[in-house]
Amino acid sequence: MLKIQSSKTLEKLPPYLFTRINALKKQAYEKKLDVIDLGMGNPDLPTPSHIVDRLCDTIKHHKNTHRYPQAKGMPKYRKTISDWMLKRFGVHIEPENEILALIGSKEGIAHLCMAYLNIGDYALVCDPAYPVHFNGVLLAGAKTYSMPLLEKNNFLPDFSKIPSKIAQKSKIMFLNYPNNPTAAVVDDNKFWLESIKFCKKNNILLVSDNAYSELTFGDYIAPSIFEFPGAKDIALEFHSFSKTFNMAGWRLGWVCGAQKLIQPLEKFKSFLDYGAPTFMQLAGVAALQGSNLCVKELAQVYERRMKKMSLGLQKLGWKAPQTKGTMYLWTGFPDFMKKEGSFSLCEKLLKETGVALSPGIGFGKYGEGYARISLVTHDRRFHDALLRIEKFTKEAKSE
Ligand SMILES: Cc1ncc(COP(=O)(O)O)c(C=O)c1O
Numbered sequence: 001m002l003k004i005q006s007s008k009t010l011e012k013l014p015p016y017l018f019t020r021i022n023a024l025k026k027q028a029y030e031k032k033l034d035v036i037d038l039g040m041g042n043p044d045l046p047t048p049s050h051i052v053d054r055l056c057d058t059i060k061h062h063k064n065t066h067r068y069p070q071a072k073g074m075p076k077y078r079k080t081i082s083d084w085m086l087k088r089f090g091v092h093i094e095p096e097n098e099i100l101a102l103i104g105s106k107e108g109i110a111h112l113c114m115a116y117l118n119i120g121d122y123a124l125v126c127d128p129a130y131p132v133h134f135n136g137v138l139l140a141g142a143k144t145y146s147m148p149l150l151e152k153n154n155f156l157p158d159f160s161k162i163p164s165k166i167a168q169k170s171k172i173m174f175l176n177y178p179n180n181p182t183a184a185v186v187d188d189n190k191f192w193l194e195s196i197k198f199c200k201k202n203n204i205l206l207v208s209d210n211a212y213s214e215l216t217f218g219d220y221i222a223p224s225i226f227e228f229p230g231a232k233d234i235a236l237e238f239h240s241f242s243k244t245f246n247m248a249g250w251r252l253g254w255v256c257g258a259q260k261l262i263q264p265l266e267k268f269k270s271f272l273d274y275g276a277p278t279f280m281q282l283a284g285v286a287a288l289q290g291s292n293l294c295v296k297e298l299a300q301v302y303e304r305r306m307k308k309m310s311l312g313l314q315k316l317g318w319k320a321p322q323t324k325g326t327m328y329l330w331t332g333f334p335d336f337m338k339k340e341g342s343f344s345l346c347e348k349l350l351k352e353t354g355v356a357l358s359p360g361i362g363f364g365k366y367g368e369g370y371a372r373i374s375l376v377t378h379d380r381r382f383h384d385a386l387l388r389i390e391k392f393t394k395e396a397k398s399e
Helices: 008-012 017-030 049-061 075-089 105-116 132-139 164-169 190-202 259-270 278-289 293-315 342-353 379-398
Strands: 099-102 122-127 143-148 170-175 205-209 235-240 253-257 328-332 370-374
Touching: 008 132, 017 342, 049 278, 075 099, 075 253, 075 278, 099 105, 099 259, 105 132, 105 170, 105 205, 105 235, 105 253, 105 259, 122 132, 122 164, 132 143, 164 170, 164 190, 170 190, 190 205, 235 259, 253 259, 293 328, 293 379, 342 370, 342 379
Parallel strands: 122 143, 122 170, 170 205, 205 235
Antiparallel strands: 099 253, 235 253, 328 370
């Protein structure tokens, strides 16, 4: 037997969803297909110029920032986040010991799993979910218990369906609203109170992944979990610059919450990395201290795109209800197509039309029957994508 091979834990994981989609896209490009890429949630618009300017200026004129950073985040970064959390959500987060800088929230979430979970522990994960919520658990050698997100429940988990034996064995619960991939939001604060109560009762770390808190539409405003009583005792909240400020490639985020809950992640990371680069942290400071106008405008762009695609798809018989936030549309395939399966449908759509979507199954078993559309291209291209999907749908119907 070959000794030099990947670990059993890694082997158990399927190839990362976007690695598979990227391979299909590569084939399409090689065939000179005009690809409209609505697969990955990779913002198409540039980072606002005041943030870029701050980065350039810092790198050029502040040579100290080229050195190793302060792993937990420089004091100015943590103070700015604390001020922003107060202004935005009205919650007090101690800058000194309740904030940890991250190299993007994906990094933080994956490492949190390793910092907390033992082999055989359970984590409660929504299905469908942003893949690192379940893959992080599996990489830590632990087990996931799926909380189905069903349309009839507005894509919220039903805590009463979790067997008490599983709840007792579970150490972490992941929640993410506004949600990727379903684009659902929490309309009724009772849900947050219930989740806190459930986690307290069962002694579970509640992880709120709030990557899309700023990308909401109309008068919907997403809360922080810390707005609700008792959350500080059991919850951590992850934030990201990636989507709010079109900084996905910059790799910057933070986690906040009580010191005793952050501490295991801080310790774990101290053996692995040196934290987010100082010049990035200062760019993050510029982002959070700057005017909120660019964020509002960005949300309006996504809202406009969402409406265009939702209306267009519904006319074709796809189920794509309008959303109140995120940069995604979660669309059900027309019933006559569903039996083929979402991966095969998305593969065919890409091969035949050049439109790349993310198959729902890639986000979990309850994602089957759906596809996620990332709203990350110019308005004109959405029109083209709709024309191609129309042709694809008509052909599938006539088969
Ligand atoms: C729900 C959710 N959490 C976290 C992330 C990762 O964000 P970051 O770029 O900060 O690692 C994403 C990215 O798509 C996401 O959708």
